[in-house]
Amino acid sequence: MDLSGKVAIVTGSGRGLGLAYAAELARSGASVVVNDVDAAVAEEAVRSITAAGGTAVAEVVPVGTSEAAQALVDRAVEEFGRLDVLVNNAGILRDSTLWKMTDEQFDAVVTTHLRGTFTCTRAAAIRLREQGEGGRIICVGSPTGQVGNFGQTNYAAAKAGIVGMVRTWAMELARAEITVNAIVPVAATAMTETVPFLKPYVDALQAGEPLPPYARQQLSFGAPEDAAGLVAFLASDAAAGITGQAIGIGGDRLALWSHPTEVAVELADGTGWSADAIAGIWSGAFAASQQTVGQQFPEPPA
Secondary structure, rough: OOOOEEEEEOOOOOHHHHHHHHHHHHHOOOEEEEEEEOHHHHHHHHHHHHOOOOEEEEEEOOOOOOOOOOHHHHHHHHHHOOOOOEEEEOOOOOOOOOOOHHHHHHHHHHHHHHHHHHHHHHHHHHHHHHHHEEEEEEEEEEHHHHOOOOHHHHHHHHHHHHHHHHHHHHHOOOOOOOEEEEEEEEEOOOOOOOHHHHHHHHHHHHOOOOOHHHHHHHHHOOHHHHHHHHHHHHHEEEEEEEEEEEEEEOOEEEEOOOOOOOOOOOOOOOOOOHHHHHOOOHHHHHHHHHOOOOOOOOOOOO
């Protein structure tokens, strides 16, 4: 992808997946605004990108508020004269089971992920519409937001909400030729290295060892760099006709997630549905179509 002349903001791009996205956009020719809450981390990310021949500056601000969102857009315009791409990647974890989760844990995750994605997208959309040349907005979802995960009430709510907003924004911004898509990445990061069943694969990556096909294909698990190509593609002119989608990426696996849809339907004959009537038809009409929760993986090879 040739992104020469384009300007991108990547929130939460000091390390991990965000840094991989920013580095790939810069490698493809875009000028990038790197964002992190830690100034040293942000500056080191900028140094790594510029050392590889890319163009980047840092904007140190915690994503969530309208002021932070505007600061990011203003920095892009002040440094590079325009804005073309926004990647909403910033995120935190505050995992806890429902009965132990505090208001503060819930609010912190929702503020960064959900409100941060909203405020940054709103600020970017205003600028992109003023420019009148279209644009690309890429939001980061998660398998947890698609199917749930134990101990992640706040994270699941935020990530599911992001995909819901993406579908709405794709409609609202279509006339301005601004595409809006969600990616659903899986990779070895600080957010996944504590997952017990992924630990052997995280350890292998950290040791520089190749991952087995089961990890890369069935688990969709790999390094952050494995997910970066999708961001560069969606930021490019080649993706002009793609909007409102949720696209999975990780390891060797690329997948298009479906929108939620009805999987079984029964109709009453003008009388509506009483509780007794529902009980009478449930086992035969709906039980076999009930949906699973959490990610479902095939058994690993022996």
